[in-house]
Amino acid sequence: MKYSFSNRMTALQPSIIREILKASSGQNVIPFSAGNPAPETFPVEAIRTFTQSILENEPVAALQYGITEGYAPLRETLLRHLKTGFATGSEEDDLFIVSGAQQGIELACKVFCNEGDTIICESPSFIGSLNSFRSAGARLVGVPIEADGIDISRLEHALRTEPNVKLIYLIPSFQNPTGLTTSLEKRKAIYALAKQYGVMILEDNPYGELRFQGEDVPTIKSMDDEGMVIYVGSFSKILSAGLRVGYVLAPQEVVQKMVVAKQGEDVHTAMLPQILAYRFMTDYDYAGHISKIRNIYRRKSSLMIAGLQEHLGQTITFTYPDGGLFLWCDLPAHIPMLDYAKAAAAEGVAVVPGTAFLVEETDACHAIRLNFSTPSDEQIERGVEILGQVLKSFRS
Amino acid sequence: MKYSFSNRMTALQPSIIREILKASSGQNVIPFSAGNPAPETFPVEAIRTFTQSILENEPVAALQYGITEGYAPLRETLLRHLKTGFATGSEEDDLFIVSGAQQGIELACKVFCNEGDTIICESPSFIGSLNSFRSAGARLVGVPIEADGIDISRLEHALRTEPNVKLIYLIPSFQNPTGLTTSLEKRKAIYALAKQYGVMILEDNPYGELRFQGEDVPTIKSMDDEGMVIYVGSFSKILSAGLRVGYVLAPQEVVQKMVVAKQGEDVHTAMLPQILAYRFMTDYDYAGHISKIRNIYRRKSSLMIAGLQEHLGQTITFTYPDGGLFLWCDLPAHIPMLDYAKAAAAEGVAVVPGTAFLVEETDACHAIRLNFSTPSDEQIERGVEILGQVLKSFRS
Numbered sequence: 001m002k003y004s005f006s007n008r009m010t011a012l013q014p015s016i017i018r019e020i021l022k023a024s025s026g027q028n029v030i031p032f033s034a035g036n037p038a039p040e041t042f043p044v045e046a047i048r049t050f051t052q053s054i055l056e057n058e059p060v061a062a063l064q065y066g067i068t069e070g071y072a073p074l075r076e077t078l079l080r081h082l083k084t085g086f087a088t089g090s091e092e093d094d095l096f097i098v099s100g101a102q103q104g105i106e107l108a109c110k111v112f113c114n115e116g117d118t119i120i121c122e123s124p125s126f127i128g129s130l131n132s133f134r135s136a137g138a139r140l141v142g143v144p145i146e147a148d149g150i151d152i153s154r155l156e157h158a159l160r161t162e163p164n165v166k167l168i169y170l171i172p173s174f175q176n177p178t179g180l181t182t183s184l185e186k187r188k189a190i191y192a193l194a195k196q197y198g199v200m201i202l203e204d205n206p207y208g209e210l211r212f213q214g215e216d217v218p219t220i221k222s223m224d225d226e227g228m229v230i231y232v233g234s235f236s237k238i239l240s241a242g243l244r245v246g247y248v249l250a251p252q253e254v255v256q257k258m259v260v261a262k263q264g265e266d267v268h269t270a271m272l273p274q275i276l277a278y279r280f281m282t283d284y285d286y287a288g289h290i291s292k293i294r295n296i297y298r299r300k301s302s303l304m305i306a307g308l309q310e311h312l313g314q315t316i317t318f319t320y321p322d323g324g325l326f327l328w329c330d331l332p333a334h335i336p337m338l339d340y341a342k343a344a345a346a347e348g349v350a351v352v353p354g355t356a357f358l359v360e361e362t363d364a365c366h367a368i369r370l371n372f373s374t375p376s377d378e379q380i381e382r383g384v385e386i387l388g389q390v391l392k393s394f395r396s
Numbered sequence: 397m398k399y400s401f402s403n404r405m406t407a408l409q410p411s412i413i414r415e416i417l418k419a420s421s422g423q424n425v426i427p428f429s430a431g432n433p434a435p436e437t438f439p440v441e442a443i444r445t446f447t448q449s450i451l452e453n454e455p456v457a458a459l460q461y462g463i464t465e466g467y468a469p470l471r472e473t474l475l476r477h478l479k480t481g482f483a484t485g486s487e488e489d490d491l492f493i494v495s496g497a498q499q500g501i502e503l504a505c506k507v508f509c510n511e512g513d514t515i516i517c518e519s520p521s522f523i524g525s526l527n528s529f530r531s532a533g534a535r536l537v538g539v540p541i542e543a544d545g546i547d548i549s550r551l552e553h554a555l556r557t558e559p560n561v562k563l564i565y566l567i568p569s570f571q572n573p574t575g576l577t578t579s580l581e582k583r584k585a586i587y588a589l590a591k592q593y594g595v596m597i598l599e600d601n602p603y604g605e606l607r608f609q610g611e612d613v614p615t616i617k618s619m620d621d622e623g624m625v626i627y628v629g630s631f632s633k634i635l636s637a638g639l640r641v642g643y644v645l646a647p648q649e650v651v652q653k654m655v656v657a658k659q660g661e662d663v664h665t666a667m668l669p670q671i672l673a674y675r676f677m678t679d680y681d682y683a684g685h686i687s688k689i690r691n692i693y694r695r696k697s698s699l700m701i702a703g704l705q706e707h708l709g710q711t712i713t714f715t716y717p718d719g720g721l722f723l724w725c726d727l728p729a730h731i732p733m734l735d736y737a738k739a740a741a742a743e744g745v746a747v748v749p750g751t752a753f754l755v756e757e758t759d760a761c762h763a764i765r766l767n768f769s770t771p772s773d774e775q776i777e778r779g780v781e782i783l784g785q786v787l788k789s790f791r792s
Contacts, residue, residue, distance in 0.1 A: 009657060063443070111401050131660050241460055
């Protein structure tokens, strides 16, 4: 049988990047390429205790069908949490549970974009979201990101000139892949432009609570007096990635549409993980746990930065993230980045070529993304040293 | 803000049916309208034991990101199970895990259908699938279902005359909503037609193991020597609906596309539920458990049928399912079905108006769907009696 796939799926071609990632996914490879939370951040003991308690006291709630909107106590708790902790969410907003933030992003695209409609994103941006948009048949327009966030004049230009722009997709805090954070000034400017052009903002904030230095910047959602912002959050980096629980805060009318779309995708998010997330927020030292994770990532990022300074500091430039899981290294222009990534993999260190995160993979890019949450401290120290040696081999 | 939603989501209008269902969802209502497995079929003790063991011995596997294809031991176990129990799955097939069968159905549509492409389905059919197809912008063509399955000559006519048919969607065993099972003869005829017209079959088999009388009929997938069948199965009715674990068996090339599409939706299915499903299949008396569920539903369906015969037998006709969760009652033509459903709800019995399952909700329909898995035995007896009284009030 010769299969005739839909246009949107045919357009989604396997990437050269995947080959490099596959080649570097072995057991003994140092995983600077991943995006996994550090396993030591999982509150395993608490999850074990809560699971027992849930399966003893409310097994039917955990095992029976639930409603698409999600477990009501979790939704209420999250609404309160966002209102008190992030000054986010008005009377016009509602919140529902998704099967990981990825689903929230995909649903936003589904309810707003026809095939061929435009989504403006930071360039580079999170490959998972870009591919999700692509598989919905959306057209992507990348706007370069600067040290303090997206290039505002180019964003304005794109909003003015691109046809059928439906969403501006942003990761304002500790962006994936760059680790950069959008300044308050730029957040205000972005919101003003969205309002001016009548385009929704999709604010993806998976790392929002993982700030390990500096001061919190208000979310764009917290400025949303017109119902222009769809805010997506996640438990993946603070509780467990494998449980697949995220949430969407958005204007009620938008939530209603997204819930209908979600119903057609997976009916509802698995109940046991939802109830676990609820217990984690209410019956556990949530603030203490977040503080513990921040300490771990502060240490790991410092280790990586110190190593980069020592072994590559005179040759490359890189970002200094205030939170999150990633930093972004620019190699010198004369070094072929893909070859460098391949050579690093051959020496046992996996990094992600920056091209993976571009709207056009074929555009020039001399950067690689490094992750400091997944590798152990020893792997960070050893891996950065190897990256330095590989770089030297290219210079000679 | 005035929102401009995508065409496919704008077309998906709230249904009159929902209002009736809402009105009948109260605490004291007898739930003949649900599709929930009986809570007493959940192996709560085993789930508790397995969960403890998983969180003690492999917490990171349960809590960390997994791969999109799913937990490898579960995939292998399911492949074996389908091959030995259902003679299904060839060397050219692959299997991956989805977040409930609903996701498998949605993904099949996503990878094969452009907006406006046609899906042929039984009429009536499962509303969750129909709405999922609608929200992907597919065009639905319903072909009437008869006592032994879809009307073959009308199916052939539709395949010959409808434009851009990409999928034939079927629930061949204990269909939702009718409870009917497609005969072996018709399964062969359907497969031959699919082959002749080069159209994929989407075989949805959530109730396949819930046969409580008669003999198993081979799946259409078991005849699939050309890679024309996407087979979707689920743990929702045999382990737990709330855990949201299903699977798709399909030709490798199709699975690859569906996996890419799934990645953009939820990255992967929650890991703890997947590992639980694996333990349930390997470390538990699976066959004994299935047998227990069959006994429960045999009893409940018999109770409902006996009650219908006693209280409504001279006025209505209904299906005698050999398995599954539902039966389908045709009211006399002179009784306005929606009014009857409303009156039943007012008397405390929720039923689903048959129109909910039609491709065109406005088509004439005098049937209601009754579910016997959710209500208790007492509720079944009392509920059917009430349905009889309500019917009498319409005749007088």
